Amino acid sequence: MLESITLDQSEVSAEIDAYIHHVCFGKQGVFEYGEQLRCEIVNNNLLKIYDGLFINQGRFNRIVPGTYEEIKIANGVVDSTRYDLIVSHFETDGINETHDIRxxxxxxxxxxxxxxxxxxxxxxxxxxxxLYTIKLDGINIESVTKGFDTISQLKKYMSVVSKGDGYVEVEFDTD
Structure with a gap:
C-alpha cells in the first residue's frame, strides 16, 4: 500500500517520524550535543548520566541540558567480577512506545x-x-566503558556554496 508522507496538513505518527530520522542518520548513537551523555561515578552504587541527545531506532531522546539521570546499580560481590550494561531501552507494541535508561x-x-x-x-x-559497560571488581566499580557511536553534526560533512543567482548548492565531503 502506497502512503504519502508529508510534514504539513497531515498527521505524522511517531513511527513515520522515526523512519525519516532513521533514513537520514542511518545509525543509532549519541549526537555531539551537550555533555554527550557523559557518565560520572558517584559511588559504587550510583552513576550520573549527564545531558545529551541520542537516537535509538530513529526515535530521538534527550536528557535535558543542565540535568542528569541517576543510575543505581546493585552491590557487587567480594572476590567476583560482574559486568552491568547501561542501555537506552525502547519498546513498542505497534501503537504505544516507551523509552527509558536502565x-x-x-x-x-x-x-x-x-x-x-x-x-x-x-x-x-x-x-x-x-550506552555504557560497567565493570565491577568485587564491590568496587573498576571501569566505565562507552558503548555507543558518536554522531557528528551534518555541517561537518557539507559546505554551502552560493551560486550568485539566488541558488545554493550543498556539497558533501565523503572523506
Whole structure:
C-alpha cells in the first residue's frame, strides 16, 4: 500500500517520524550535543548520566541540558567480577512506545549480559542501545566503558556554496 508522507496538513505518527530520522542518520548513537551523555561515578552504587541527545531506532531522546539521570546499580560481590550494561531501552507494541535508561545486571561469573536488539520497523518490539559497560571488581566499580557511536553534526560533512543567482548548492565531503 502506497502512503504519502508529508510534514504539513497531515498527521505524522511517531513511527513515520522515526523512519525519516532513521533514513537520514542511518545509525543509532549519541549526537555531539551537550555533555554527550557523559557518565560520572558517584559511588559504587550510583552513576550520573549527564545531558545529551541520542537516537535509538530513529526515535530521538534527550536528557535535558543542565540535568542528569541517576543510575543505581546493585552491590557487587567480594572476590567476583560482574559486568552491568547501561542501555537506552525502547519498546513498542505497534501503537504505544516507551523509552527509558536502565541497567541490565550481569552475573557474578564475569559474563557480559545480552542486549535485546531488533528491527522495530519490521516487527521487533524491543531495541536496546548500549550506552555504557560497567565493570565491577568485587564491590568496587573498576571501569566505565562507552558503548555507543558518536554522531557528528551534518555541517561537518557539507559546505554551502552560493551560486550568485539566488541558488545554493550543498556539497558533501565523503572523506
Amino acid at each position: 541497567v541490565i545486571q550481569g552475573d557474578d561469573e564475569g559474563n557480559i549480559p545480552s542486549l535485546q536488539t531488533g528491527d522495530t520497523f519490521n516487527g521487533a518490539t524491543v531495541n536496546e542501545l548500549l
